[in-house]
Amino acid sequence: MQINIANNSGFYLARYDTMIKVFIVEDERPIAELIRLSLPRQEYSCTMVYDGIEACDMLKDHRFDLILLDVMLPGADGFEIMDYIRPSGTPVIFITARRDLNDRVRGLELGADDYITKPFLPGELIARIKANLRRSRVQESHIN
Numbered sequence: 377m378q379i380n381i382a383n384n385s386g387f388y389l390a391r392y393d394t395m396i397k398v399f400i401v402e403d404e405r406p407i408a409e410l411i412r413l414s415l416p417r418q419e420y421s422c423t424m425v426y427d428g429i430e431a432c433d434m435l436k437d438h439r440f441d442l443i444l445l446d447v448m449l450p451g452a453d454g455f456e457i458m459d460y461i462r463p464s465g466t467p468v469i470f471i472t473a474r475r476d477l478n479d480r481v482r483g484l485e486l487g488a489d490d491y492i493t494k495p496f497l498p499g500e501l502i503a504r505i506k507a508n509l510r511r512s513r514v515q516e517s518h519i520n
Contacts, residue, residue, distance in 0.1 A: 398441065401445045411501065447479065458486040
């Protein structure tokens with residue numbers, strides 16, 4: 377999220393320290409780029425990786441506000457990566473070509489907050505991201 381702050385000369389400076397950090401784990405680079413371009417740059421800061429092993433390495437050292445996770449990835453699949461994510465409590469939306477009911481149920485039972493199948497419309501993805509972030513913030517406010 378962008379915060380405007382007036383400086384001494386009356387100009388507004390943009391501050392981005394409250395941006396929402398989104399981790400995109402998608403092996404198809406055009407889809408990862410489409411997702412990144414769909415998210416307003418003023419509100420979202422995106423980190424992208426293209427395989428499961430790299431995702432696990434990033435999750436060891438970095439915190440994110442939301443994770444967009446493909447299921448079919450080289451190295452480690454999205455279902456396996458959920459073991460790394462679950463302890464953090466970070467909301468996860470699976471974005472995958474796997475449409476089978478068993479896959480959707482498995483993803484949700486492993487701890488994903490949502491499951492969207494490809495192809496998807498960017499507007500629907502953004503709406504799901506916002507809904508999951510709202511729910512995450514409500515849960516945090518009840519914990520604190």
